[in-house]
Amino acid sequence: MKALQASALALMAATGFAQAGSHASELTIAIVNNGHMINMQKVAEAYTAETGVKLKWVSLEEGVLREQVTSDTATGGGQYDVINIGMQEAPIWGAAGWIEPLEFGAEYDMDDILPAIRAGLSHEGTMYAAPFYGESSMVMYRKDLTDAAGVSVADNDSWDNIKAAAAAMHDPDNGVYGACLRGKPGWGDNMAFITTMVNSFGGAWFDADFKPTIDSDEWRAAINFYVDLLGNYGPPGSEGNSFNEILALYNEGKCGMWIDATIAASFLEVDGVAYAQSPNAGNPVGANWLWAWAMAVPTGTANTDEAKAFIEWATSKEYVQAVANHPDFGWGSVPTGQRASTYMFDEFKAVASFAGAEMAAIESAAPEATDLKPYVGVQFAAIPEFPQVGSAVAQEMAAALSGAKSVDEALAASQAAADAIMSEAGYY
CATH class of the missing domain: 3.40.190.10 (Periplasmic binding protein-like II)
Structure with a gap:
């Protein structure tokens, strides 16, 4: 737990996240009910402890998530502050003004995101959803x-x-x-x-x-x-x-x-x-x-800045390290198909026998x-x-x-x- 807290603290200090008590709020986050998203709820306890931002999770089956998120986002309902969407929605919703453009600090290292994944979540060069994980x-x-x-x-x-x-x-x-x-x-x-x-x-x-x-x-x-x-x-x-x-x-x-x-x-x-x-x-x-489950900020939310800050943390290199260091998870549970740097760690390669096949599939996809x-x-x-x-x-x-x-x-x-x-x- 100390390693996790240290990792979270380092990222928050580097990227200027609010410290506990400085700008506390609550974010409602709609996620798909799969393993990596469920794991994030535990890992993000350190985020709340460090920033004071409480996180309310709405975990939904894939089809239900798409229906509810689409309805709320299209109407500017403001029910969710952060939403899970993918490559089908991100560029279309970004062009329509339904979701916010995402720009992060240099520490985020946008160039580390796999090119095919980043392109699929962008419209005219602007990324509108940040990949939590990618897949073929x-x-x-x-x-x-x-x-x-x-x-x-x-x-x-x-x-x-x-x-x-x-x-x-x-x-x-x-x-x-x-x-x-x-x-x-x-x-x-x-x-x-x-x-x-x-x-x-x-x-x-x-x-x-x-x-x-x-x-x-x-x-x-x-x-x-x-x-x-x-x-x-x-x-x-x-x-x-x-x-x-x-x-x-x-x-x-x-x-x-x-x-x-x-x-x-x-x-x-x-x-x-x-x-x-x-x-x-x-x-x-x-x-x-080719797909990515990604995180976006609906234009209807009243918590745009806090939502973007959370996404910056949850899709960062440091988040990958936080999962790897978490006592309940480890390198075999880190989100993949997102960042090139993940595949460079010997610890990851040692437990991920699928890594080569996964990367080959992502790189050969033809959207x-x-x-x-x-x-x-x-x-x-x-x-x-x-x-x-x-x-x-x-x-x-x-x-x-x-x-x-x-x-x-x-x-x-x-x-x-x-x-x-x-x-x-x-x-x-």
Whole structure:
């Protein structure tokens, strides 16, 4: 605890944070309910002790967080002082004036933030959300199970080989499922994974005129494969599983492989895990996503300065050290995918066997617009209408996965919903 307090004190002294009693207030912070954000609540006790700023945490499931934060921020409601958002929202909300631009002191070392992460949270060169952690996606598989089954998983493997490996590991009588993948509906839940699969099959959300292309052969091939893979080799009820549900299954030894956020590797507690770059069906561009859970200040808050000061601390190099020095955590629990300097510590490299695979995935992610897709973003499109489009399609994909609809029915309904949204928005 002394090391944590010392780390916090050093940062606060260097960056001019208010000392206890000098400008005390309370900040209401809306966070996603995942491991790193939950850990922050303990680490931030030192921040309150040193500054006198009390922190009220509102921890929400991903889909609920997005709904509540969007509604409050868009209307200037002022319910939250600090909010968790990501790469889809940050540049759009910054351009709209919904969130404050972020500029920090030299000690913060903005150049230490990974370039792809910083760019994704900026608009016209100004950063509007600071990354708490960043991620891509990759394969996390039980090498002990693949070895026992006589199969292997390679970097950028084919989907057919992935299915073969899942089939070989699948042993439901003993509680092991070959593949655990997101199925819970949401544009950042099931559609995060599904979009990367569609990308790898050569599909995209929209054509050059921003007309939806969900009824294409590429989407049909990808979704049929997805439903078949999970239907045959996934756990029952996959249409209700997202990150937290699958993490629990994996740590119970019930998953042979999981293709999901690289950040998950920080929380895996089973032995024998190995890592590989995301599979594809001939198109590796967009087969792995790029995301950051970041912290922003809504323009509706009355505590702008205090909120910015907290974000500066919570996304700093010193915060990483504070987590590493915390008696409940250590180097294996530090937020990753955020700062280049984290990957230079021998202590981190010693406990993070996933570090090389994670960095390779982040560096190979391709969010730029291409001939295949006219929009920025890998597993999302950086346009204001995408959350509505993605949420509508997410429900249809969950229906296809559960068997409530056929794949063709779900794709037709998705195309119709997306077309109505984009047409009404005036794209064509």
